[in-house]
Amino acid sequence: MPRNGSRGPPTGVLSPHALRARAATPPTSSSGGPKRVALVTGGGTGLGLAIGEGLADDGYDLAIASRSTEHLARGATSLRRHGARVLAVATDVREPTQVDHLLAEIRSEYGRLDVLVNNAAGNFAVPAESLSPNGWRAVVGIVLDGTFFCSRAAFPLLAASTEASIVNVVAAYAWMSGPGTVHSAAAKAGVLALTRTLAVEWAARGIRVNAVAPGPVRTEGTDRQLWTSEELVDRVRRGIPMGRFGTPEEIADAVRFLVSRRASYITGQVLAVDGGQWLGKGVMDLLGPVSSDGGHHPGRGGPGQGDGPPGPGRRRIPTGSRRRARSPVATSR
Secondary structure: OOOOOOOOOOOOOOOHHHHHHHHOOOOOOOOOOOOOEEEEEOOOOHHHHHHHHHHHHOOOEEEEEEOOHHHHHHHHHHHHOOOOOEEEEEOOOOOHHHHHHHHHHHHHHOOOOOEEEEOOOEOOOOOHHHOOHHHHHHHHHHHHHHHHHHHHHHHHHHHOOOOEEEEEEOOHHHOOOOOOOHHHHHHHHHHHHHHHHHHHHOHHHOEEEEEEEEOOEOOHHHHHHOOOOHHHHHHHHHOOOOOOOEOHHHHHHHHHHHOOHHHOOOOOOEEEEOOOHHHOOOHHHHHOOEOOOOOEOOOOOOOOOOOOOOOOOOOOOOOOOOOOOOOOOEOOO
16 A cells, blocks of 8 residues: 555546556557547548548548538548548537537447547638627637537547547637637637646546647648738748748648657647747847848848738738628638
8 A cells, every 4th residue: 555545546547557558559559459540520621631641651540520521532532542441421510419420430430539639620811890690600619619529529439548639729829819810719719728628637537638739831721711812821921930831741740749659748738830930030030130240131031021920810801891701611721
């Protein structure tokens, strides 16, 4: 018996020995047993598809969910080329009954779930005063409600896994501001709070919960809904210290790390993958680049000096604009 008189960890809490054994579990069984399984919402296109492809390369079988059967069909075909077994289920994550059906299908097909990536999203640029109640509800429903409904429904299978992990896809404006995307900013702030709360609540069940915050990334969905002109793309690029947009594969690599054994002691964290964008370039950028003689030369180089380019969710919209809110598309980023 331990010196403090306790009889070990309370019921449901994994011991350090059990946690070490869990961290040592390989992604796939070397004895030909069942492979680990990951569910990616919004997994048919964009970031979701890139994440699925990365996980397939790591040896996972997959389940993908989307409202679009066309996206699911194309995504499943691509993922199978990476050697994964794929279950594609048409699902509106805003509807708890559909989410419950999705998890029932996963249980029936695979009998297990090890990783959940809450990636489904909807977004569009609109001034807050012009955002309709339906536009607000649609985005908050997909992003915040959908993340909770999927996490809640996945809990029983995840709790039975030997190495369970949830990764929620958010954005830097979850802890900053997102002018022009008030619906998405509010929803992702909620997801960030949900991430940290579930990380604490479910740690004793061996479920790690983290988030990634992608910076600007160009996909079919973001080009349609956010990066609507090359001029805007250039302005956003100039606001990124690393001077470029990210790639879907770079975001996928961050997810792959967070669900791996290398991150086995990480939970409740958010990993920004944005080329330093949310940190900003700082006041020194206004002085211009430093030359070989040690001097500053304002106006030479230093793209974006002084023009304060918007980041994701910071697209400048004329104050007088009365453009009506468009219905969001679950772009899967």
